[in-house]
Amino acid sequence: MGRRKTVSDIALLDRLLPALQDGGPAELSFSKASNAAGLSPASLVQRFGTRDSMVVAVLSRAWDRLTATTVELDAEMAPTPRGAIELLVRLIPGDEADYAVGDGLLLLHEDVRNPVLRARGAAWGALLATALGRRLAEEREEAQRLGWQMASVWQGALIWWAFTRDTRAEDAVKRSLEDWCQSVGVSNDA
Template sequence: MTRNKTISDEAVLDSLLSLILTIGPDNLTFAKAAGACGLAAATLVQRYGDRQGLVRSILLRSWDRLDADTAAADAELPVTVAGAVDLLMRLMPPELADQNASDGLLLLREDVRDPVLRARGARWARQIVEALGRRLSAEPQEAERLGWQMACIWQGAHTWLAFTQAEPFETAMRRVLEDWCRSVVPMRPAN
C-alpha cells in the first residue's frame, strides 16, 4: 500500500528552486533540501533518486513554470511588435532581474551540461521564438529570423544590464527592446 504524499512534488520542487538559487546547484545536499522543504532526506531520496536526479527535477519544474508563463503571455498579449516587447518584459519581472542575472547563470550552466535539461531549454527556445516571430512578421522565414534575433537581444541585454545598472532594469530593458524593434521592423498599432 502506497502512502499519500503530504507535500506535492510541485510544492517541494518550487521550494527547492529558491534554495538552489541561493546556494547553487553544486552545494545542494539532501540534508539542505530536507531543511528547506520540510521532508526527510530519505523521503527525497525515495522520490528523486540521487542528487543529480533531484537537481534535474527542480530545473525541469522550473522549465514547466516558464512554459506556462510563456503560453499565458502569448495568449494574452496582442500579436504586434509592441506585444513582443511586452511578452519578454512579462517573462522577466524587474524585481527578479538581479537574481536572474547572477544566480540564474548557475542554473543555466546545469541546463547546458545535462542533455535532458538542454533539450528542455531548446524546446522553450522554439516556443519563445515562435511567439516573438508571429508578432514581428507575417512571413514565416522572416518571423523565425526576427524571433531568434529578438530573443538573443533580450538575453544579451539582460546580461549587460546586470553589469551597467545605470537606470532601473525595467526602463533599460524596455528601451533596448524597443530600440531594436524600431531598427528592424516598423511598430504596428495593437489590433
C-alpha cells in the first residue's frame, strides 16, 4: 500500500507555479521544486516521473486556473461591448503585468512548444473569443471573428504597453480596446 500524500496534487502544483515563473521552465529542477514544495526530490520524481512531466503538469494547472477565471468573468460581465472590455481588463494580472509580458514569455514559449499545452492554449483562446464575441455581435460567425480580433488587440496592447509603460497597463489596454470597438463600428457605450 502506498503512502498517503501530505500535499494534494492541486496544492503541490500551486506551490510549484511561482518556482516555475521565477526561472522559467528550463530552470525548474526537482531540487528547486523540492525547495518550493516542501517535499523531497524523490517524492516529486515519484509523482511526476520526469522533470518535463512536472513542468507540463504545473503549466496545465495554470491553464486550469486561467480557464476557470475566464468562465467566472464571462458569467459576471455584462453582455455588452463594455462587458467584453471589462472582462479583458480583469484578465490582466494586475501587479504582475510586468511579469506577464516579460518573463511570462518564457512560459508562453513552453506552451507553444509542447503539443499538450498548445492545445490547452488553443482551447482557452476559443473560449475567450466566444465570450467576447457574444458581447460584440449577434450573428455567430461575426461574433467569432470579432471575438478573435478583440483578443488579438488585447494581447497586442499588452505587448506595446510593455515597451512604452507610459500609463497603467489596464488604462492602456482599455483605451486600445475602446478605440478598436469604435473602428469596427461596435458601440462600447453600452
